[in-house]
Amino acid sequence: MTKNDRANFGSKIGIILASAGSAVGLGNIWRFPFETGNHGGAAFILIYILCVIALGLPVMIAEFMIGRRSRSNTAGAYRILSTGTQWKWVGRLGVLTGFLILGYYSVVAGWTLQYIVQAATGSLTGQSAEGFIATFNGFVSNPWKPALWTVVFLFLTHFVIVRGVEKGIERSSKVLMPLLFILLLVLTGCSISLPNAGEGIRFLLQPDFSKVDSSVLLGAMGQAFFSLSLGMGCLCTYASYFRDDTKLPRTAVNVALIDTMVAILAGFIIFPAAFSVGISPDSGPSLLFITLPNVFQQAFGSLPLLATLLSFLFYLLLALAALTSTISLHEVATVYLCEEFHLARPKAARWITTVCAFIGICCSLSLGVGSNLTLFGLTLFDLFDFLTAKIMLPGGGLLIALFAGWYLDKKIIWEELSNKGTLTVRTYRLLLFGLKYVAPIGISLVFLDQFNVFALFR
Numbered sequence: 352m353t354k355n356d357r358a359n360f361g362s363k364i365g366i367i368l369a370s371a372g373s374a375v376g377l378g379n380i381w382r383f384p385f386e387t388g389n390h391g392g393a394a395f396i397l398i399y400i401l402c403v404i405a406l407g408l409p410v411m412i413a414e415f416m417i418g419r420r421s422r423s424n425t426a427g428a429y430r431i432l433s434t435g436t437q438w439k440w441v442g443r444l445g446v447l448t449g450f451l452i453l454g455y456y457s458v459v460a461g462w463t464l465q466y467i468v469q470a471a472t473g474s475l476t477g478q479s480a481e482g483f484i485a486t487f488n489g490f491v492s493n494p495w496k497p498a499l500w501t502v503v504f505l506f507l508t509h510f511v512i513v514r515g516v517e518k519g520i521e522r523s524s525k526v527l528m529p530l531l532f533i534l535l536l537v538l539t540g541c542s543i544s545l546p547n548a549g550e551g552i553r554f555l556l557q558p559d560f561s562k563v564d565s566s567v568l569l570g571a572m573g574q575a576f577f578s579l580s581l582g583m584g585c586l587c588t589y590a591s592y593f594r595d596d597t598k599l600p601r602t603a604v605n606v607a608l609i610d611t612m613v614a615i616l617a618g619f620i621i622f623p624a625a626f627s628v629g630i631s632p633d634s635g636p637s638l639l640f641i642t643l644p645n646v647f648q649q650a651f652g653s654l655p656l657l658a659t660l661l662s663f664l665f666y667l668l669l670a671l672a673a674l675t676s677t678i679s680l681h682e683v684a685t686v687y688l689c690e691e692f693h694l695a696r697p698k699a700a701r702w703i704t705t706v707c708a709f710i711g712i713c714c715s716l717s718l719g720v721g722s723n724l725t726l727f728g729l730t731l732f733d734l735f736d737f738l739t740a741k742i743m744l745p746g747g748g749l750l751i752a753l754f755a756g757w758y759l760d761k762k763i764i765w766e767e768l769s770n771k772g773t774l775t776v777r778t779y780r781l782l783l784f785g786l787k788y789v790a791p792i793g794i795s796l797v798f799l800d801q802f803n804v805f806a807l808f809r
């Protein structure tokens with residue numbers, strides 16, 4: 352494929368929605384609430400927002416610049432912009448990280464499909480809170496069901512990827528994202544009007560800084576990178592399809608705003624509901640799958656049809672939000688194989704789907720029959736989550752900031768920010784400062800703190 356016949360996104364709104372589609376996903380609606388719950392609520396959210404602004408935004412703009420400038424897959428992008436140096440490994444590391452995330456992310460995405468079926472068949476109504484917990488635990492530890500759904504989800508992703516960038520990725524995002532937003536608003540309304548919802552709202556709004564420790568900092572930083580799809584080349588790949596007149600800083604701010612809003616809305620759906628039905632906010636990854644059916648049950652117990660309809664819609668949209676994210680993860684690896692190894696798109700996609708299905712099945716089994724097989728006390732599923740979200744993505748972000756801040760020619764940065772001089776740029780100095788100092792130092796400090804290096808000096 353030559354540079355000129357490379358695919359492109361067609362419209363400005365398509366660009367924002369596709370990037371936001373990558374960012375908004377299970378990270379916001381499933382992972383953000385349980386990380387917030389595990390780390391004590393409002394204080395975590397404040398630190399999270401700080402991480403998005405100080406670390407996430409500069410790295411996102413850097414990924415946009417690198418992608419659009421090189422018009423290449425992630426591995427190719429770093430190679431092209433730094434010929435003959437070892438920076439090419441940053442791109443390759445990104446492809447690997449994407450693989451690992453897609454593997455375990457598809458497992459949770461597969462759960463949403465099972466819940467769609469359960470909602471549609473009415474089996475999510477008429478149960479007690481304990482019943483929902485038992486249903487969820489029974490399902491994830493079943494040896495074949497969740498693994499099967501994982502593979503089904505990967506097939507859905509595969510189908511969109513094979514259709515290509517504009518017809519597949521852009522079109523699906525344009526429909527799915529607005530729909531998701533409307534449904535989130537409706538559900539927030541339902542959740543905050545439940546009895547005792549106030550306690551959940553307080554949990555989200557009243558910070559208790561005494562709970563902040565190094566794991567909270569690492570959790571918030573990792574969540575910011577995960578949720579914004581940063582540190583692995585997803586947005587770099589998407590930016591390689593941006594138009595020449597796309598305003599990079601503005602697009603980054605829009606994507607970060609949409610992503611953060613969706614995460615906070617998800618918090619306002621989950622916590623008032625969890626407190627209302629007496630489910631502990633720190634119940635981890637199962638939080639969403641146990642609390643939500645309960646909300647519908649409690650809110651519309653006397654109208655079972657409405658409860659069924661809303662839970663069906665919710666899990667459907669959750670699946671669709673996850674789909675726009677798995678598409679972006681898949682695209683990174685597919686276009687890498689296409690461009691670096693000259694494979695045709697369908698063949699490249701088949702390879703990626705097959706390998707990821709294998710990783711996904713292993714991750715899925717690790718929650719049931721394979722739960723005794725642990726490494727550092729973590730199941731394969733948890734290990735992948737920890738390794739990617741808390742180490743590889745922030746680590747990738749650190750390298751990207753260093754690359755853009757210290758290595759990349761300043762002329763390239765200026766040209767990309769100003770669209771070759773056609774825009775006035777006010778953010779140039781601020782961005783450079785962020786990339787050179789704030790992001791690298793911030794990320795390194797959180798890492799050092801997590802590995803207890805500061806304790807040696809206390």
Ligand code: PHE
Pocket residue numbers: 373374375376377378379452576577578579580581583585676677679680
């Ligand atoms: N940002 C996505 C989410 O919030 C997950 C993701 C991470 C997608 C990294 C791509 C790359 O669900």
